[in-house]
Amino acid sequence: MLKLDFKINLFKKRLIVFAGLTAIVLFSAKTFSQSKITINEVSCNHFKGDATGVLDQPVFGWKLNSTENAQSQSKYQILVSSSLKNCLANVGDVWDSRPEKSSIQINIPFNGKPLISSKTYYWKVKIWDQSGKETTWSKPASFITGLIKNEDFKGEWITSNKEKKQAAPLFRKSFTLSALPQNAIIHIAGLGYYELYVNGKKVGDHVLDPGQTNYEDYSFYVTYNIASMLKKGENVIGVMLGDGFYNQDQVFTNLGTYGKPLFWTQLDMLVAGKKQQIVSDLSWKWNDGPIQSNNVYAGEVYDANKEIKGWASAGIAVTNWKSVYLAKNYPPQVKPQSLPPIKKMGEIKPKKFYKTDRGTYMFDMGQNFAGFNRLKVTAPKGTKIKMVMAEDLLKDGNLNHFSTGLNATKVEQTEIYIAKGTGLEIWEPRFTYHGFRYVEVSGLTAPPTIDLLTGIVVYSSVSKVGDFSCSDEQINKLHQLSKWTITSNLHSIPTDCPTREKCGWLGDSHAIAPPSIFNLDVQNFWLKFVDDIHSTGRLGMNSQFHIEKNKIYTKGFKQAGIPMMVSPGKRFIAVASPDWGSASVQLPWYLYTYYGNTEVIKKQYPDMKQWVNYVATLAKDRVIYGGLGDWCPPGTNTRMDCDPKISSTALYYNDLTILKNAAGVLNFKADSVVFADSAALIKKSFITKFFDVKTNSYGSHTADALALNYGLFPDGEGNKVAAAISKLSKDKFDGFMNSGFLGLQRLFGGLSNYGNEQGAYDILTKKGEFSFEAMWKHYDATTLWEVLPVYTDSLMEKILEGKSHNHPFQSGFDAFFFDGIGGIKPDIKNPGFKNIFLEPKLVNQLQWAKADYDSVYGKIVSSWKREGAKLIWDVTIPVNTNAELKLPNQFTKITIKDGLGKMLVQNADNPNRKLASGKYQLIIQ
Numbered sequence: 001m002l003k004l005d006f007k008i009n010l011f012k013k014r015l016i017v018f019a020g021l022t023a024i025v026l027f028s029a030k031t032f033s034q035s036k037i038t039i040n041e042v043s044c045n046h047f048k049g050d051a052t053g054v055l056d057q058p059v060f061g062w063k064l065n066s067t068e069n070a071q072s073q074s075k076y077q078i079l080v081s082s083s084l085k086n087c088l089a090n091v092g093d094v095w096d097s098r099p100e101k102s103s104i105q106i107n108i109p110f111n112g113k114p115l116i117s118s119k120t121y122y123w124k125v126k127i128w129d130q131s132g133k134e135t136t137w138s139k140p141a142s143f144i145t146g147l148i149k150n151e152d153f154k155g156e157w158i159t160s161n162k163e164k165k166q167a168a169p170l171f172r173k174s175f176t177l178s179a180l181p182q183n184a185i186i187h188i189a190g191l192g193y194y195e196l197y198v199n200g201k202k203v204g205d206h207v208l209d210p211g212q213t214n215y216e217d218y219s220f221y222v223t224y225n226i227a228s229m230l231k232k233g234e235n236v237i238g239v240m241l242g243d244g245f246y247n248q249d250q251v252f253t254n255l256g257t258y259g260k261p262l263f264w265t266q267l268d269m270l271v272a273g274k275k276q277q278i279v280s281d282l283s284w285k286w287n288d289g290p291i292q293s294n295n296v297y298a299g300e301v302y303d304a305n306k307e308i309k310g311w312a313s314a315g316i317a318v319t320n321w322k323s324v325y326l327a328k329n330y331p332p333q334v335k336p337q338s339l340p341p342i343k344k345m346g347e348i349k350p351k352k353f354y355k356t357d358r359g360t361y362m363f364d365m366g367q368n369f370a371g372f373n374r375l376k377v378t379a380p381k382g383t384k385i386k387m388v389m390a391e392d393l394l395k396d397g398n399l400n401h402f403s404t405g406l407n408a409t410k411v412e413q414t415e416i417y418i419a420k421g422t423g424l425e426i427w428e429p430r431f432t433y434h435g436f437r438y439v440e441v442s443g444l445t446a447p448p449t450i451d452l453l454t455g456i457v458v459y460s461s462v463s464k465v466g467d468f469s470c471s472d473e474q475i476n477k478l479h480q481l482s483k484w485t486i487t488s489n490l491h492s493i494p495t496d497c498p499t500r501e502k503c504g505w506l507g508d509s510h511a512i513a514p515p516s517i518f519n520l521d522v523q524n525f526w527l528k529f530v531d532d533i534h535s536t537g538r539l540g541m542n543s544q545f546h547i548e549k550n551k552i553y554t555k556g557f558k559q560a561g562i563p564m565m566v567s568p569g570k571r572f573i574a575v576a577s578p579d580w581g582s583a584s585v586q587l588p589w590y591l592y593t594y595y596g597n598t599e600v601i602k603k604q605y606p607d608m609k610q611w612v613n614y615v616a617t618l619a620k621d622r623v624i625y626g627g628l629g630d631w632c633p634p635g636t637n638t639r640m641d642c643d644p645k646i647s648s649t650a651l652y653y654n655d656l657t658i659l660k661n662a663a664g665v666l667n668f669k670a671d672s673v674v675f676a677d678s679a680a681l682i683k684k685s686f687i688t689k690f691f692d693v694k695t696n697s698y699g700s701h702t703a704d705a706l707a708l709n710y711g712l713f714p715d716g717e718g719n720k721v722a723a724a725i726s727k728l729s730k731d732k733f734d735g736f737m738n739s740g741f742l743g744l745q746r747l748f749g750g751l752s753n754y755g756n757e758q759g760a761y762d763i764l765t766k767k768g769e770f771s772f773e774a775m776w777k778h779y780d781a782t783t784l785w786e787v788l789p790v791y792t793d794s795l796m797e798k799i800l801e802g803k804s805h806n807h808p809f810q811s812g813f814d815a816f817f818f819d820g821i822g823g824i825k826p827d828i829k830n831p832g833f834k835n836i837f838l839e840p841k842l843v844n845q846l847q848w849a850k851a852d853y854d855s856v857y858g859k860i861v862s863s864w865k866r867e868g869a870k871l872i873w874d875v876t877i878p879v880n881t882n883a884e885l886k887l888p889n890q891f892t893k894i895t896i897k898d899g900l901g902k903m904l905v906q907n908a909d910n911p912n913r914k915l916a917s918g919k920y921q922l923i924i925q
Contacts, residue, residue, distance in 0.1 A: 035133040037073075037879055039125060040065040044143045045338065046523045046595075048463070052223040053146040053187075053336025056115050059599075061106040062125050062138065063858045064879035069898050069918025073880045075099045075128040079137075080112050080121055087122035087140045094121060099128065105880060106596050106832055106856045117152040118185040118268035120144050120225065144185060146223055146336040147266070155279030157330035159262035160286045160322070164249065168291035168431070169261065170311050171239040171324065173284045181227050183270040186237075189221035189334045190263035192244020192296075193431045197312035198229040198237055206341040207458060208433060211492030211528065212245050213331075214535045214568040215258045220337035226267075237278065238312025239263055242294045242431025245569060251297040251409045255570040262327040264334065285321035287311070291430065296502065298411035300429035304420035305381065339528040340461040340521075342491055344371075348455035350439075353448070356397060360442040363453050368437040368783040368806050370488040370498035371458040373415060374428045376451060377444070381421030385443045387453070389413040389436035391499070391805040399440055402802045403785075405500020413499070433458050435488060435498030435806050437782065460490040462520040465854040468817045471847035474765050475817070478772055482814035485784040486516050489808040493529060493568065497786070497804040503566045504532065507580035507628065508809040511741050513590050515814035518824075518853055523595045529567070530587050530600060534607055536567035537576075537584075544574035546626055561610045578618060578648040579627040579742070584611050585655040589662065595856050596832025601662050608662060609671070612655050616678070622685035624648040630702040630740035632810070634770075634790045636799045640740065641700035646690055647742050650706040653682045657710070661828060686712050696720035701728060702743025708750030722756035729763065734770040736790065737763050745812025749820050752841040760820075761845040769793075784810040822851020822862045827884075832856045836883040840864055843871055843888065857881045873922040875915070883915045887924060895923040 041063040044051040051058070060078060064071070077099050079092030086093050095112020105127070115121070124138045147153050160169040186203075188196050189210060196203040203224050210220035241261035243249070249257050267278040290306040310316045351366030368391050377385060390399035390413070401412055413434040417427050439453060468479055489495040493504040494512055509529060516522045540560040544553040558564075558575045563584045565573040576584070588604040591597045618624055629644035656679035663672035686707075690698050696717060698704050704725050707713050713721050725747070729735055739747050751760040767773045770791045775781040779789040786807035787799055819825045823840030826833050833855035840849070840862060848865035858878025865872050871891065877883045894911040896904040899919030911924050 033133050035127075035129040035131075035135045036068045037064050037066045037071050037127065037129050037135050039063070039127065039135055039138040042125060042138050042141050044123070044141065046527075048521075049141055051143040052225075053221070053338065054115075054143040055146055055336065056148050058110045058143060060108045060110070060123065060125065061856060062127075063856075064105065064127065065858070066879050066917070069920070070130075070916035071879045072130045072917065073103050073105055073127045074130055074132065075101050076105065076108070076125060077127075078108065078123060078125045080110065080123040082119075082121065084122050084140060084142075087124060090137070103880060107599065115145050115148060117145055117148045118183075118187070120183065120185070144223055144225060146221070147187060153266070153334075154277060155264055155266050156281050157262050157264045157327040158280045158282070158284060158324045159260055159327045161325060162260050165293070167288040167306065168243075168294055169241050169286050170289040170308065171241070171263070171284050171286045172312060172318070172321070173237045173278060174234055174314065174318075175237075175278050176234050177230060177232055177269075177271055177276075179272045180232055181230050181269045181271045181276075182273075184225065184227040184230055184267065185223060185269075186226050186265060186267040187221045187223050188239070188263065188265040189219050189331075190239060190241055190261075190265075191215065191219055191258075191331075192246030192248070192261060193242040194263055195240045195430060196224070196238070196265075197240070198226050199231065199235055200238075200310060200313035201229060203229065205343055207344060208244070208342040208431070208491065210337050211339055211341070211460075212568060213532065215246055215331050217331070217535045217538070218333040218335055219331040221264070221334045222337050222341070230269075234314040236312055236314050237265070237267065239265065240289060240291075240430070242291070244296055244431060248296055250295045251411060252571065259327070259329045262330060264330070282324060282326065284324045285318055286324050287321045294429070294431040295411070296432055297409050297413075297500075298432070299414040299416070299434070300432045301416040301418075302427060302429065303418040304425060304427070305418060307420070339492060339524045342458060343461040344456050345459055345461065345487070346457035347374075348457060350450050350453055350455070353450055353452075355447075356440070360440050361444065361448055361452075362393075362397070363439040363441065365437050365439065365455045366782070367455075367484065368435065368488070368781075369455060369457050369484065370433055370435050370491070370806070371456045372429045372433055373439060374426065374454040374456055375415075375417055376424065376426050376454075377417070377419065377448075378424050379419040379421065379445050381419060383419040383421070383443060383445055385417045385419065385441065387415040388440045389415075389434045390438050391436055393438055399438060403499070403805045404435065405497075405802075405804070407802065408500050428456060433491070433498065457487075458491075459487045460492055460525055462490060462522050462525055464519065465521045466518045466818060466852065468822060468849075468851045470817075470821060470849035472765055474767070474773055475821075477776060478764070479814060479817055481775070481782065481784050482515060482811040483519055484782060485806055485808045485811050486512060486519060486814075488783060488806050490516070490520075490522075490525065493532065494808065496809070497806050499804060499806070503571055504529065504568065505566055505580065505809075506533065506563060506576055506583035507631065507741075510583040510586040511745050511809040511812040513587060514745075515811050517590065517594045518815055518818040523591065523597065523856075526587055526591055527597075527600060530591070530604060532568040533563050533584050533587070534604070536572070537561055537563035537607075543572065546574050546577040546628065559614070561607055562614055563611070577627045578615050578624050579629065579644070579651050581611060581615070582651045582655055584608060585658050589658045592662070592665070593826050593828050593831050594833070596834065598665060601665055605662060605666060608659060612652070612659050612675070615652050615655070621689075622649075622682055623689060624652045630700075630742045632787050632807075633702075633738050633740040633743075634736075634788055634796075635738065636787050636803075641738055642702035642740070642743065643699075646698060646700075646703045647706060649682065649686055650703075650710055650712055653679055653686065653712060654710050656682060683712055687714055695724055697724035697728065700743070701725055701737050701739045701747060704728075705739060705743040705746040705750045708754055709746040718754040719756070722751050722754035722759065725751060726756060726759035726762070729759070735762065736766055736770040741809040741812060744810065745815070748813060748816040752816075752820055757842050757845060761842055781805070784808070786810070818851045818853060821846070821849045822853075824851055824853050824860050824862050833860060833878075834881055836860055836877065836881060837886065838862055838875060838883050839886040840873070844890075852876075869925055871922075871924040873924060874920070875922065876919050877915055877917045879917045881917055885912055885915065885922070887911045891924045893925050897921045897923075
């Protein structure tokens with residue numbers, strides 16, 4: 001019995017121990033192995049959440065969050081599944097990356113089974129932190145593939161026999177389904193613009209779609225999942241076409257059009273387990289629609305009496321509809337639209353309206369913006385309501401069409417609606433947009449109310465990622481003007497203005513890129529424009545070359561690969577000048593620096609290298625001749641202080657420096673050495689030829705700002721150059737600046753980085769005559785003008801005639817509010833803000849400032865305020881990143897608390913130190 005009792009007791013003890021160990025393991029797995037990190041955002045091909053038109057090599061990314069400091073990623077695992085069911089069940093039947101040891105969380109390439117065209121896939125990710133603890137899976141996201149293989153493309157480009165003055169065409173196709181589809185993916189390319197309808201309802205919320213490209217090279221198609229819009233029985237697809245830039249035949253008519261509107265579409269379905277397809281072919285029908293005319297510059301005329309009821313719905317008679325035609329000319333390639341589509345991004349209510357002495361009604365929207373009007377009216381049948389738009393008013397109260405380019409375009413921005421007289425009618429144009437603040441309305445049969453019009457703000461649907469404010473309201477006002485100007489000029493390309501030109505000038509693009517990046521999610525926008533630059537310049541051709549000053553050209557043969565002044569489109573103007581063409585080098589580098597996008601550097605490196613080698617051929621004694629120079633200082637081009645030789649040579653030096661660094665990234669060691677040596681020679685020559693040792697200056701605000709920005713000054717002389725800027729300001733420009741867009745972009749950073757923060761502050765906050773304040777105090781500006789109206793005498797009034805009131809290249813300074821005052825700077829050795837430099841400026845001039853930027857790794861916050869001699873600085877550093885602090889020399893002690901107020905460091909020496917991820921409060925004195 002004793003032996004038996006012993007064995008029983010021993011068994012019980014072992015059972016208890018086993019149960020205890022099991023409980024510990026289970027408890028540990030449940031409680032201790034769970035990471036404090038959460039995945040709060042995923043992206044595919046740099047689009048947040050779901051993506052469409054994905055081809056065979058998508059890239060994935062995610063953002064992390066944690067309530068604890070010093071958190072990082074050590075591994076990740078991605079699952080891609082063929083169904084939501086599999087994804088939820090953790091079955092990566094398309095790709096299971098397995099746990100991959102890596103701290104990288106952006107630009108992760110797909111490496112699974114071949115993807116199938118027109119299919120929805122689901123994916124998710126989890127990561128392990130620095131301690132090996134894993135997160136929960138992210139919520140499943142989806143992506144829809146485009147057409148991956150050439151043989152997957154079916155259908156034809158079709159068109160109408162629309163004549164030049166004919167109404168915009170409508171197209172329809174009826175088909176029958178035996179059952180509800182299990183899958184229904186449609187792809188459409190409609191040129192110039194299209195709207196797609198299924199069973200009477202518009203598909204999606206895009207406007208002015210697709211984005212503008214070089215149509216002789218390629219066009220975009222857009223992908224939608226329309227399964228929920230289809231039904232058993234008869235279904236109808238409808239397409240409405242507008243002219244867009246493809247058939248732009250009213251303005252700059254010497255350029256010619258690409259052809260009349262046309263489209264291609266393909267619907268891939270799975271119905272009752274079988275594949276079914278509807279494509280554009282000769283079975284479609286077309287008819288005239290209610291849009292009597294449309295032009296992206298001139299506007300739109302809509303006759304509601306010409307509407308065809310149910311034109312895109314089942315059950316209507318189509319006996320009077322005509323047969324379509326196969327298009328003879330069309331883009332040789334279609335590819336997925338890879339940039340954010342243009343959408344309605346906001347609404348503006350009129351600030352006031354009044355009756356003019358002409359019997360019309362003038363509406364003041366209170367804000368200059370890009371978009372169109374929504375009209376709400378009750379009027380008798382046939383009433384013709386005309387809306388004419390402009391940015392400004394003449395002194396006699398009439399619309400001022402000079403700033404919108406009437407002399408160049410020969411058209412006024414006009415919308416006309418012809419009422420059908422059936423009660424309240426609500427209308428918006430479809431295939432045009434304008435830049436305006438004022439609307440003159442005529443043709444009304446009764447006095448209006450202020451609700452007659454609503455301004456619809458339209459631009460590429462880039463989401464907000466940055467914010468800035470500070471204790472000085474004038475600086476805040478400048479920031480607001482800059483934001484409105486930037487968004488007004490993002491319409492699938494970075495336009496120079498939303499009125500007379502609507503062109504992608506390369507010089508404007510490299511000025512607008514940094515501030516647009518800090519304010520908006522523009523990675524895919526700029527990736528697309530980089531492709532536009534390549535596409536426009538890819539062919540060799542006879543062309544004009546810019547020589548030295550404005551409008552002095554010579555003719556010659558442009559080698560293939562050298563960019564043009566404008567992209568995309570037919571308005572080549574000339575071969576890119578050394579200062580404008582620098583965009584082909586700067587833009588890819590910005591995409592690498594701010595987003596960690598190495599692929600764009602790999603792809604564009606040959607073009608970048610070719611560009612700097614080409615510019616070298618323009619050099620004489622290591623000085624670059626040619627260039628438009630520092631465009632539009634306050635005194636316009638006739639008072640341009642900076643010699644174009646100086647600005648072109650400085651930008652060339654910057655291009656060489658970028659190529660040196662890009663070659664290093666790509667491990668092209670020999671190239672890196674060559675470019676470094678060339679840059680050193682240019683720097684030496686630049687200083688020798690242009691630096692005045694007596695004045696410590698290069699002779700102008702722009703020249704000095706460029707020199708400070710690029711380090712083009714004798715060793716140790718940077719502070720003297722910054723001081724010379726202030727001296728020139730006081731001696732010659734009434735305490736203000738005299739920089740065009742090249743200098744203004746770099747002026748405040750140059751001053752602040754070299755010991756003259758007070759000089760930057762003085763220019764930014766100056767009031768009265770010769771100041772930024774004059775723009776809104778005297779001229780009531782709500783956006784930045786082509787020539788900034790910074791003084792108020794009669795000469796300025798003359799200068800401003802015919803100049804755009806919404807010009808983004810003047811907004812380059814806005815980046816300083818983030819990387820200067822906020823101090824949030826990228827690190828080119830750890831791009832995408834994997835490592836962050838935090839170096840706030842103007843801390844002795846402002847009482848407080850706050851900047852935040854939602855980088856590809858997560859939100860960075862820099863919020864500081866002065867309390868006596870102390871600087872209280874709250875910072876947020878995203879999970880899986882680090883930051884390096886750098887402060888003015890006056891600060892010698894630092895106290896650090898975490899986000900919960902726990903003391904980490906108290907009254908320690910050396911405020912310049914590194915911080916891991918998390919939230920901190922820094923007390924610096």
